[in-house]
Amino acid sequence: MDETAARARKEKLRAEAKAGRARIAPEAAAAAALAVRDRVLAANLVPGGAVVSGFWPIGDEFDPRPLLEALAAKGHRLCLPVVVGRGRPLAFRAWAPGDPLERAGFGLSVPRWDAPPAIPRFLIVPLLAFDRRGYRVGYGAGYFDRTIAELKAHVPGLYALGVGFALQEVPEAPALSHDQRLDAVATEDYLF
Numbered sequence: 001m002d003e004t005a006a007r008a009r010k011e012k013l014r015a016e017a018k019a020g021r022a023r024i025a026p027e028a029a030a031a032a033a034l035a036v037r038d039r040v041l042a043a044n045l046v047p048g049g050a051v052v053s054g055f056w057p058i059g060d061e062f063d064p065r066p067l068l069e070a071l072a073a074k075g076h077r078l079c080l081p082v083v084v085g086r087g088r089p090l091a092f093r094a095w096a097p098g099d100p101l102e103r104a105g106f107g108l109s110v111p112r113w114d115a116p117p118a119i120p121r122f123l124i125v126p127l128l129a130f131d132r133r134g135y136r137v138g139y140g141a142g143y144f145d146r147t148i149a150e151l152k153a154h155v156p157g158l159y160a161l162g163v164g165f166a167l168q169e170v171p172e173a174p175a176l177s178h179d180q181r182l183d184a185v186a187t188e189d190y191l192f
Helices: 003-020 026-043 066-074 141-153
Strands: 078-082 091-095 099-102 109-111 124-125 159-162 183-185
Touching: 026 066, 026 183, 066 078, 078 109, 078 124, 124 141
Parallel strands: 124 159, 159 183
Antiparallel strands: 078 091, 099 109
């Protein structure tokens, strides 16, 4: 698939994924978040002492907070991503459950500007669609792809886990040259 066709396919997948996600009842979404938490903890994916980056969900996006809270209870230090500029990798600021957040661009909630910087070794990554090869379709700005590439170059053992709903799986997510493969994906139904 050439790049133009791949970009068009990604746009179509984004629209389909958003529509599918919008049909998930809030109770089912909350149950999915708990199932992912339990599945990831049972698989023991997060190395002891690893700094973990999550994300604060927007709208009907998958909610990783139950997993983040469980990891904090196990002693992991947490952080959340912050957009620092168009075309740049994300930065990370320390965050713990209960810490205040600030509103930022793109509808994001981020740690306060004076929260200490952090460098995660384990990333919990949002997605709109994904395939079994570990490729994801995000929102299209490339922030997580740039961030994963940058961290892989400097953080030994970096691990990127996509989290989402099983209905977001597609047979093939188009992969462009800059797209980064996830190490695993966790949904309410499976972890691969």
